[in-house]
Amino acid sequence: MKKVLLLLVVIALSRYATAQETAHAYQHWYTYFGNVKINQRWSVPFDIQGRIRDGISNKGQLLMRGGLQYAITPQHQVLLGYAFVPTYNNISNTWLPEHRVFEQYIYKAPKIDMTHRFRLEQRWVAQPNSPDAAKTIGDWKYGNRFRYFNRTQLNVRHNQQSTRFYVALQDEIFLNLWGNDISSLFFDQNRFLTAFGYKLSGSLKADIGYMNQFIQGGSGARNMNHILHFAVFQQL
Secondary structure, eight states, X not given: OHHHHHHHHHHHHHHHTTTSOEEEEEEXXXXXXXXXXXXXXXXXXXXXXXXXXXXXXXXXEEEEEEEEEEEEETTEEEEEEEEEOOEEETTTTEEEOEEEEEEEEEEEOSSSSEEEEXXXXXXXXXXXXOTTSSSSEXXXXXXXXXXXXXXXXXXXXXXXXXXXXXXXXXXXXXXXXSSOSSOOOSEEEEEEEEEEEEESSSSEEEEEEEEEEEEEOTTSOEEEEEEEEEEEEEEO
């Protein structure tokens, strides 16, 4: 399965690599991942993200997401969730909302700190009006999207002993599915992250790293964002 999904990433990227020139941009992403445990089976994972364009001063995107998760076993988990994602649009000079409902399945490998996540999203994305229009939102577009996420965390060792430091490698591919008015293109985007982290305690850790985000827009425009990514993870 892992090799098949990796092959999909390679094919998708190579397909669009020669389509047209790629625009490059720089961003900062700040994320807090929390998980409130209700009991041995049920929990409420959530995250809050601030994504800032062009350094640290320009407006970008906010993401607020949460869900109800059920652990079938410690290695197998399912979740139903909702996300609210306002994105700043330069054309309408306002924040345009996006609503998402999503379902996901997580598999955690038993012998290595590796997580596989499969997610289906139903998205309602607001579209901008012209700058002189009475209303900033012109219409809404609906789309279905599939996401596969893989994260591997490797402990840093010293004198054959694990330390509080770790290295994280992750990749996530986004694919547009049927009934998609947002984009008719199958490949949506890919995010690759390499990060260096520190475990502050058994329930709290933080890492910082570089993320490369390659996006294929609905119009065919290609963008690559170079992102400084800072994340905090906490079990509550």
